[in-house]
Amino acid sequence: MSVFTRRRVFIGVGSLAALVLLVVGGTFLYINVFSDDAPPPLALETSPPPASGDAAELGGTWTVAGGSEAGYRVDEVLNGQDNTVVGRTSDVTGEVTVEGTEATAGEITVDMTTITTDSGSRDGQFRGPIMQTDQFPTSTFTLTSPVSLDGLDGAGPISVTATGDLTVRDVTQSIEIQLDVQRSGDGVQVAGSGEIQFADFDVDPPDLGFVRVEDHGTVEFLLTLTRS
Structure with missing residues (x-):
């Protein structure tokens, strides 16, 4: 040579x-x-306003109010570097029905078309080939078993497990959501999260060589509920 x-x-x-x-x-x-650090998981206020009225009387219908958020959290490998991606929206609607000290029914709907991260190009992929939000603009969680609210008396939060059906891209799977619930003034705050496998909802996480997304992630929400 x-x-x-x-x-x-x-x-x-x-x-x-x-x-x-x-x-x-x-x-x-x-x-x-x-880039900014990924925001921490959605969680209850640490110092909510004291419960007003009869803190033990929860019966009735509660509606999702302003200030509520929902979204996802997923880990990816970007050019060999670990990264956590968080997408969120405040376009959340729904109702929860309470009878006695149990939440007996509830449905939460999330507008998938308005979920955003810190990257416009990533959001375009999310709304386009990944979630196809033009065909499936919303996702829903529907409670399928009563949830006990014993202890929700305004003295502090309680932790419970909710079982329900999560529908994403018209695919429905049963899922368990871990909930933290507390009274806040005349309302109720609910923070929840649950793990999902993307394949269960016919979602293919991107693998483009320079970026690989894990095959599982977390759905999370923070709801402010007011009595209807």
């Missing part, structure tokens, strides 16, 4: 190494320096 050829090979290898360092280093800087 001539000196000129060896020099060309050396330059080519060096350029490739520099490109790899640039991509990996740039991704590291994007994730750890320039």
Whole structure:
């Protein structure tokens, strides 16, 4: 091999190494320096207003009010770097029916077309080939078993498990949601999350070489409920 050829090979290898360092280093800087940290999971207020009225009287219909949020949390590998993606929307509607000290019925609907992350291009993929929100604009969670609200007396939050049907892209699967519930003034706050496998809802997470999304994720919400 001539000196000129060896020099060309050396330059080519060096350029490739520099490109790899640039991509990996740039991704590291994007994730750890320039982009915001993923927001923490949705959670109850730590110091809610004291429960007003008869804190023990919960019976009736409760409606999802302003200030409610819902979305997803998923881990991805971007150019070899671990990253957590969180998408959220405040377009959440629904009702919960309480009889005595049990939530006996409820349905929460989330507008999938308005869920956003910190990346417009990622949101375009989410609304387009991944979730096809032009055909399936909403997702719903419907309670299928009563949930005990014993202890929800305004003194502090309670933790319970809710079983229901989650419908995403017209595919329905039973899911367990872990709930934290507390009184807040004359309303109720509910923070919930549950793990899902994307394949259960016929959702194919993207694997584009430079970015690979895990095959599972978390749905989460924070609801403010007011009496109807």
